[in-house]
Amino acid sequence: MMTKNKKMIVGFRSSSGHLKGKASASIIFSDDNGKTWSEEVIIDNGLDFKDSKYGIRNVNVTFLKNKSIIATYHENDGDYGSLYFKTSSDNGTTWSNRKQILFENFETNKISCEGHLIEVDNRFVIPVFEGNKNDSLNAGVVISEDLSSWKYVKLPNQNGNEHENTLIKDNDQNLIMFYSDPTTEKLYRSISKDKGNSWSIPQDITFTEWKVHHRPTVYYDSSTEHMFIIFREKTEQSGALAISYDKGVTWQRILTVNDDKRRITYGDFIKISKNKIGLVFASEQKSNGHNSNLYFAELIRTKK
Secondary structure (H helix, E strand, C coil): CECCCCCEEEEEEEECCCCCCCEEEEEEEECCCCCCCCCCEEEECCHHHCCCCCEEEEEEEEECCCCCEEEEEEEECCCCEEEEEEEECCCCCCCCCCEECCCCCHHHCCEEECCCCEEECCEEEEEEEEEECCCEEEEEEEEECCCCCCEEEECCCCCCECEEEEEEECCCCCEEEEEEECCCCEEEEEEECCCCCCCCCCEECCCCCCCCCEEEEEEEECCCCEEEEEEECCCCCCEEEEEECCCCCCCEEEEECCCCCCEEEEEEEEEEECCEEEEEEEEECCCCCCCCEEEEEEEECCCC
16 A cells, blocks of 8 residues: 555564464565565454464555545465454554454354455445355455444355455446466455445456466556456466456456566555556465565556
């Protein structure tokens, strides 16, 4: 994300391995559009999760209208887990105490997050998936007006293995969610026109020439209404980038993000200027997180 004073902030999970339980929620800064980066700053050391199977996961940071920053993440006990957030009012220098997101029927549901919180009007919406891996997983959102009380809304017509979701807000204030089913290699799209209260029947938008396998993250360019998606390909599990000119209904694969045979874990986008987007992604040597690194690249927009 980019703050109003042009400070770039990237949130990430820091641990000794992808599948290790001891992990922290961390951030790094850049004041020169990604040319140099700060040392790691830990915002939640996760020590009370040390006995959890996978610990803190999926750290996302978002700049809010009130000029504060919110970091969202979940704790994974091996069967997915609990959702938390922290806020900062000084550009990430200090952070609030951790707060847990609770909602009706929480005791019977596991809740986990993948994508960024979206602020629409005076409402906060986080894309989540609920359930457990031995039963079913369902994409949805948690919604709040005050970051205190929350409600959960499940998307309709799902098959029970839908997660890894990402959310954007278009120029008409509609919310558009993209989520994947890794077992069938399908990508879906659903729209909410009422700030997340209800959602359209999910549309299968899987590439006709390409199969989306894992970890989709979508960026919406409000000036052109074009979208970019970064995702993990099944072959070699490297990363790829695609573009959409119709708000995510159809996609065209345009390039391979990393061609070094490393497994990409997550990717994200940061708007730098009108014609320049920052691409941040992490890749690892193996699924256990060996030799895991963060990378940054610039995408320069040209006319279609």
